[in-house]
Amino acid sequence: MSAVRTPSSRARAAGPARGSGGPLRRRGLRLGEPGTAWVFLTPAIVLLAGMLLYPIIYTVWVSLSDFDLSTFQPGDWVGLKNYETVINDPGFLESLKVTGIYLVIALPVQLVLGFAIAFLLNVEWRGRGVLRALFLIPMVVAPVVAGGVWRMLLDPLWGVVNYALGLVGVGPVEWIGDPTLAMVSLIVIDSWRWTPFVVLVASAGIMALPSDVYEAAKSDGASRWQTLRHVTVPLLVPVIAAAFIVRWLGAVKMFDIALAATKGGPGQATDVVNLYIYEKGFRGLEFGSASSMATIVLVITMIITYFLFRLSRYLENRW
Amino acid sequence: MRRYLRLAATAAVFSLTVTACGSSGGDDAPAADGGGLGTAQNPVAIRVLANDAFAKQWQDQLVPEFTKKYPNIKVTVDGVPYNDQLAKSMLELTGPTATYDVVLGDDPWMPQLAKTGGLVDLKTDLAKFTDASYEWDDINSAALAAGEWDGHQYGVPVRSNLLLMFYNRSLYKKAKVDEPTAETTWEQYFTDAAKLVQDTTGDGKTDSWAVGTYFTKDPLTPTIWQTVLNSDGGKLLDENLKVQFDNETGVKALQTQVDMLKYAPPGAATYQFNEPLEAFRQGKVATMFMWGSVYKGTAIDTATTTLKEDEVGVTTLPAGSAGPGAHRGIWTAGVAKKSTHQAAAWTFLQWMTSKEGEQWVGANLGTFPARDSTLNGTPPTPWLKPVYDAISAGYDAIAKGQMWRPRLPESDAVQQILALQTSRAVSGQATAQEAIHQAATDISALLKSKGYPQ
Amino acid sequence: MVSSGRLGRAAAIGGAILATLVFLFPVIYMVGISFKLPRDIFTVPPRWFSELTFDNYTSYFHQARILPRMVNTVIVAAGSAIVSMVAGAMAGYALTRMRMRGAGVMAGVILASRAVPPIALVVPMFLVARRLGLTDQYITVILAYVTFLVPYVVWLMRAFFRSLPKELEEAAMLDGCGRFGAFFRIIVPCSLPGLISTMIYCIILAWEELLFALILTNDKAVTIPVAIAGIAADTENGGLWGPLAAVGVLTVLPVVIFALVVQKYLVKGLADGATKG
Incomplete structure (x- = not known):
């Protein structure tokens, strides 16, 4: 087997596997007959279908009926009435907008920051393992504790952040009280929490890179920047794409940290859609509208995920 | 092999779905003795x-x-x-x-x-x-x-439990303001509040404020202005559950809470349960509208508070035209x-x-x-005496002004709407009048959709 | 990275330490709170040091039943992570490297199953569990967690498998390994960094999950996040930030220790060695 491969030859070698079906030619190998593929897929499919099918049917069903609080079952069929209510609910539309703003800013920030830190953590020295482990902590702190600690840090009266700003003559800044800054704070807190995930995945991706490629690049006299741009990033595209998509699906469902840090306020400034649905359902007991909203969010998420999925495949194939 | 696996998967899913549906178990009539009180052999x-x-x-x-x-x-x-x-x-x-x-x-x-x-x-x-x-x-x-x-x-x-007014006697004394009583009105309270924002150390910087209470987006935040509304004789919903607060009394009540923010510490707009309590316990605010149950940790327990028992006073909320206020919890x-x-x-x-x-x-x-x-x-300990007095007075106010959250199955949904609009008014995204009107419209629509006549 | 100059290397290490400190600042602050008396937490201006107390660690340790709930959390997190890793990695492999119709669609469907808002899942799941008499049991919580972990595992592992050189399994299969043999003997060991990272992520997600744990358990299977939410929800006597911070610290420790232990498997060169061999 050749020890030195260029990235482009690697990409070509891995190429055929990407086709989504159709007969694939592979060099003289009887690569798994389709039956084996299904055997590999069965545990995941059984688990997902078994656990999700009924809840999804239930949710759609509730969204089309009058919810009966005395049994927690769908009651009379009301057609699209719940959807009408929801579409005309300015609060719901506002929460979708808020979610959009949050996602568009938070996701790229976390991804770029995460990969940058992963590169820094990739330099070999003795403390690297400890730093990598410590970097997991923000993800592990319970949201309600994390939210509370951040509220303390950002408080204008007793908060350390404003105290430090005060020493250089700035502030006090209403980090959570001001509608715009509240969104900034939420993004900061969420990025603090989830950038470590990107670091975790990116580190593994960087580590899995074959070093022979680098030797080849080095012997070709490529600069660090050229190596990064033409070797590392193209090889990392699948991992970057996967990290982005996983983070996207996590971020869409975020509500715990918003609940703990800002309660969605002031007004609706940080009222992300899953928080809105949670409060409608669990606090307001409006399970009919909550289910309609959940269904709408599910459909929107699936559509966007589909495009992201296509985009990631396009990017993977480009390099 | 494959077919069997797929079959098994389908069957598993199906059985889950079926068992999950047909809910509503039998209406087992409870035993006539209500299960009894147990015996030594059969507890x-x-x-x-x-x-x-x-x-x-x-x-x-x-x-x-x-x-x-x-x-x-x-x-x-x-x-x-x-x-x-x-x-x-x-x-x-x-x-x-x-x-x-x-x-x-x-x-x-x-x-x-x-x-x-x-x-x-x-x-x-x-x-x-x-x-x-x-x-x-x-x-x-x-x-x-x-x-x-x-x-x-x-x-x-x-x-x-009920919403009461806590006050810091030392800060009142320092500001040379008379302590509040059950008769103190909101007008008097705000006159005092201006003086209670003060510089206690003499370094030229304000370091003590007048009020701490709920201001954030939370279902408990509106209970403050709901109390003001009730003590002015106003009500959220009338006897027939029709919305009744979209008027001058309602706007004035919400405006009262919005105005409090002027005399509150920086950052007070985000205050939930915890922050005003800590600000009060640290001696940073002179009054606090808060649940009575925090009294022990605020006045007695030295691990949680910097205040002394004789520094902390407790009474009903300032009076409106119909009498003093409190709110039931x-x-x-x-x-x-x-x-x-x-x-x-x-x-x-x-x-x-x-x-x-x-x-x-x-x-x-x-x-x-x-x-x-x-x-x-006789209270079990002496320090409870002033608290029991305040609670008694509070119960009277509550009974008189019906100072509680709406009594209907949609009460939490109503409270959520009020929370949002209150937060908009507090953070300056809407005027008190706009917020009240929007809340009234939303609550009316909600109740109508639930079949209440509106 | 490769070919780091001495200066670049020092700068990168410095940058890594700085980034870690920035990210850990709130955590350090939390540790500080956990040793403070309640009255010293909200001082104006903020104070770093005050009278030290261990009460926060001792007082709620018993009251919130931290130890049994920690055990529950370990069982649930480990169980759901293991099940998800096996099911997810196998599916991810099939979707990356096997010939099948509609692999793309299948991958999309598995991923999209993660798009359902949690609030829509938890009530029906509870109703099913109650119907089957399975509320307040580990298996219910584990299965619930598996549903949201599997799609993540499939996607992450798909990416890691994809970056493995094709020649690996070809060689294995030519050597007479079957599909399963190639997967378990060659692919799994070679993607160890990816597997370990994904597993850590699964454990963390299961470790801090609140909503499902709360609704699906009552007493026997209650996990730490529920206990924490319970302490945080004390709106009767005053915020319990000391105990909250203390329990926060206690819950973070096992995961950090676990991560440190598995670090040694996170070493570079496994895939390298295999391709060269």
Whole structure:
């Protein structure tokens, strides 16, 4: 087997596997007959279908009926009435907008920051393992504790952040009280929490890179920047794409940290859609509208995920 | 092979779906003796679904005391975090069999819980298990009303609480302002508030403010202006549940809360339960509108507060045109209809809320009483005296002005709408008038969609 | 990275330490709170040091039943992570490297199953569990967690498998390994960094999950996040930030220790060695 491969030859070698079906030619190998593929897929499919099918049917069903609080079952069929209510609910539309703003800013920030830190953590020295482990902590702190600690840090009266700003003559800044800054704070807190995930995945991706490629690049006299741009990033595209998509699906469902840090306020400034649905359902007991909203969010998420999925495949194939 | 796997998967999914559907178990009629009170050979076990804040305290202290008297009733108390307790309790009450025999509800929850049809009327359904010496009439009527809905008594008050005004005597003295009394009006309060924003150290920087209370987007935040509204004789909903606050009184009430922010510390717009409390305990605010239950940790317990007992005063909220204000926040407990041990469950609640039980609870757990005889009697410790006085006055105000959150199954949904609009007004995204109008419109639409005439 | 100059290397290490400190600042602050008396937490201006107390660690340790709930959390997190890793990695492999119709669609569907808002899942799941008499049991919580972990595992592992050189399994299969043999003997060991990272992520997600744990458990299977939410929800006596911070610290420790232990498997060169061999 050749020890030195260029990235482009690697990409070509891995190429055929990407086709989504159709007969694939592979060099003289009887690569798994389709039956084996299904055997590999069965545990995941059984688990997902078994656990999700009924809840999804239930949710759609509730969204089309009058919810009966005395049994927690769908009651009379009301057609699209719940959807009408929801579409005309300015609060719901506002929460979708808020979610959009949050996602568009938070996701790229976390991804770029995460990969940058992963590169820094990739330099070999003795403390690297400890730093990598410590970097997991923000993800592990319970949201309600994390939210509370951040509220303390950002408080204008007793908060350390404003105290430090005060020493250089700035502030006090209403980090959570001001509608715009509240969104900034939420993004900061969420990025603090989830950038470590990107670091975790990116580190593994960087580590899995074959070093022979680098030797080849080095012997070709490529600069660090050229190596990064033409070797590392193209090889990392699948991992970057996967990290982005996983983070996207996590971020869409975020509500715990918003609940703990800002309660969605002031007004609706940080009222992300899953928080809105949670409060409608669990606090307001409006399970009919909550289910309609959940269904709408599910459909929107699936559509966007589909495009992201296509985009990631396009990017993977480009390099 | 493959076909069998797929078949198995389908079958698994199907069986899950089928079993999950056809809900609604048999309506097992409870035994005539309500499950009895147990014997030494055959003790009965009951389970209580309570709030995490006090579940463990009950299990460790209250239950052993109860067991001394009723050794054959075994009580287990489970706790749930507040945010999800209502939904969790409703899910539990709607089951075909009862996991829980006793279910607790915060002040506005009894209508929702009762609407599941999962609670019994304690006064009628369980009359046969009620001890002859249990005095219903002695329980303060305003407190008892928290467990009532639609003409039925579904719950009894087990942890009474109400919104009161705390004040820091030292800061009042420093600002040379007279201490507030039950007669102090809101106008007077705001005149004083301007002076209570002060520089106590003389370094030219303001370091002490007038007020701390709820300002964030939270269902409890509007209770402040709801109290102002009630003490001006206004109401959220009229007798027929029509929206009645979209008027000058409503706007003035909300404006009162918005104006408080001017005299509050920086960052107060985000204050929930914790922050105003800490600001007060650190001596940074002169007054605080807060639940009475925080008194011990604010005035007595030196681990949690920097204030001394004689520095902390407590009274009703400033008066409106109809009198002083307060707001009810009482936990009530009811018995599950599907419980097979209703007699034991009700016996537990009766003991806890009896004269004897309330005395014990007040002395050992520090919970406030709901019985007039307890409130007017000698408090278990001297420091409770001013608190009991304030609570008594508060109950009177509450009864007179009906100072509680709406009594209907949609009360939490209503409170959510108020929370949002209050937050918009507090953060300057809307004027008080716009916020009130929007809240009225939204609540009206909500109630209309639920079939109430609007 | 490769070919780091001495200066670049020092700068990168410095940058890594700085980034870690920035990210850990709130955590350090939390540790500080956990040793403070309640009255010293909200001082104006903020104070770093005050009278030290261990009460926060001792007082709620018993009251919130931290130890049994920690055990529950370990069981649930480990169980759901293991099940998800096996099911997810196998599916991810099939979707990356096997010939099948509609692999793309299948991958999309598995991923999209993660798009359902949690609030829509938890009530019906509870109803099913109650119907089957399975509330308050580990298996219910584990299965619920598996549903949201599997799609993540499939996607992450798909990416890691994809970056493995094709020649690996070809060689294995030519050597007479079957599909399963190639997967378990060659692919799994070679993608160890990816597997370990994904597993850590699964454990963390299961470790801090609140909503499902709360609704699906009552007493026996209650996990730490529920206990924490319970302490945080005490709106009767005053915020319990000391105990909250203390429990926060206690819950973080096992995961950090676990991560440190598995670090040694996170070493570079496994895939390298295999391709060269």
